[in-house]
Amino acid sequence: MKRCLFLLVVLFYCSSCSRSPEKALSREEKLENVLKNIVPPKISDNILLITDFGAVGDSLHDNKPAFDKAIQACKEQNGGKIVVPAGIYILNGPIHLTSNLCIDLQKGAKLVFGANPADYLPAVLTSWEGTFLYNYSPLIYGYQLENIAITGDGVIDGNGRDNFSKWAENQKESQLLSRKMNKENTPLKDRIFGEGHFLRPQLIQFFECKNVLIEGVTIKNSPFWCVHILKSENVTARKVKFDAFNRNNDGFDPEYSKNVLIEDIDFNNADDNVAIKAGRDHEGRRTAITSENIVIRNCRFKGLHGVVIGSEMSAGVQNVFVENCSFGGYCKRGIYLKSNPDRGGFIRDIYVNNVTFGEVEDCFFITSYYHGEGKGFETDISNVFVDNVRCRRATNAGVVIQGYPSKKVRDIHFSNVKIDSAATGVSLSHAENIVFNDVIIGEEVKVPSHAK
Structure with missing residues (x-):
């Protein structure tokens, strides 16, 4: 009897191992699932x-x-x-x-x-x-x-x-x-x-x-x-x-909210065009309602910042899609993710696709130490995917990522990014697994020069 039970367990285990893992959904599939709701x-x-x-x-x-x-x-x-x-x-x-x-x-x-x-x-x-x-x-x-x-x-x-x-x-x-x-x-x-x-x-x-x-x-x-x-x-x-x-x-401030579509908007604001939030500090962590499934598409940004997540985001923000957007004028920062060690929570699964900016101070900026203050509740920032982004000029920096010593910003992916000019191209600190694929900041370097 014991031998039969052992055989059944082995067969079940082998059967489970043979199953192929579920295929991860693409950005397009995730976006489609959000829009259905x-x-x-x-x-x-x-x-x-x-x-x-x-x-x-x-x-x-x-x-x-x-x-x-x-x-x-x-x-x-x-x-x-x-x-x-x-x-x-x-x-x-x-x-x-x-x-x-x-x-x-x-x-x-x-x-x-x-x-x-x-x-x-x-x-x-x-x-x-x-x-x-x-x-x-x-x-x-x-x-x-x-x-x-x-x-x-x-x-x-x-x-x-x-x-x-x-x-x-x-x-x-x-x-x-x-x-x-x-x-x-x-x-x-x-x-x-x-x-x-x-x-x-x-x-x-x-x-x-x-x-x-x-x-x-x-x-x-x-x-x-x-x-x-x-x-x-x-x-x-x-x-x-x-x-x-x-x-x-601010233009739109989704907070503790889900299934939000912001599309075809002409922004002209003295502050953030879209600022995604999820409560502040202790109360945000107690409320624990994530802001999620937010789509921003076909918009024209103009004002202080284009799309911001934070700084009040203690319950967490996830599944945000910025799609097919351009600019109607100057923005200080294009995409801005900001938190500090008072907030806690997380920012994850953020997708920025096919977005264009003109002149900005910083094109893409992530900081876990906003205003250089806070302690005890570091924010987990991870899984950000930036694809097909263009910017004419960044007077300060093209890409800035500032993690925190005890909680690094991680798994940030840049593909097909072109920033024509920037005073500082890339500035990374307390960050890991930052991936660049076809990223050009400044003049593209082509065939190397050779000795004459």
Whole structure:
């Protein structure tokens, strides 16, 4: 009997060994699998004209009551499409969305938000630089919703330049308090900011939302981040245009979010075009919701940085695809991955394919020691694949990789990269298995010279 059992075990083991290992998916196959799970919401056929609810686009009247009434009507009717015709619509307070709602800004329509901070109270649950807290309401706010859309050829103007934007000079005390609460795990109910504090609200925030579309609109003059995609999934952003030059005017900030498509965007931002995040420090590691399956394609970058991952990314970021993008103007850095030893988490499985930049300071930059600070929670950065990237000029460096002594950046692959000129071609420290295949920085060296 024992001999028979032994024989069966041996046969099973040999059978298992003979199976061929599963073939690893290619970048194209991985991308296709991600895109299958991103489907824009169906927009309701129930049309509501905002002017039927008392809205007047004369740049004088307060249209918040009209929007509140129209949104309530959509809620009672289980969905609707609020059409905003041409005109300038002042809103002295935020728009709070509801499920199964589309706001369609027709050509010539412009929403301009009022400048009185008190109009954005009471405080709502939100997040600020990777820490959950109660603060002034984002100007357009969706919380725990499904099937929502903002579409059309109109403009959303945060009117932040002369009010909220100036708060950046006074935010330090509240900023440090939020970080202290993060580190000490202060109960969420006690993290009350708003009045008496200077944390600027986001222009648009989708918080714990599913099935979201933002398409066509122009976004400008935001108080803080422009579009914050927070703990949300199945989000499509398409053909959006940015004209946002205030401090911290990031374009899109996906955080703790998955299945996000950002495509055909014209960026023009004073800060990051796309900044992928996943919470800050202790709270990010406790929340442990990875930002993943994010596709950025067919975009035109212009502003501070093209695509950034971090620095608040403590829950981890993975499966990011930057595809077929070019530039609409200057970027300080093209692709920028940044963390420090306070963050922890990981950045992995990042794919950059067929991307072109003009003049930058640095074309490709990875650092595990952002701002030269932090300890105890090093970030694991690995498996980054850069293929077919072109850059005309890097005034500082072509490729920079800065790992950390106890956690090296590893397994970074460059193929078919051409940078016409760079003050420094390559700078690597605390990095291992960095692979270059057909990489030229500066003039291509061809046939070697010979003695005459």
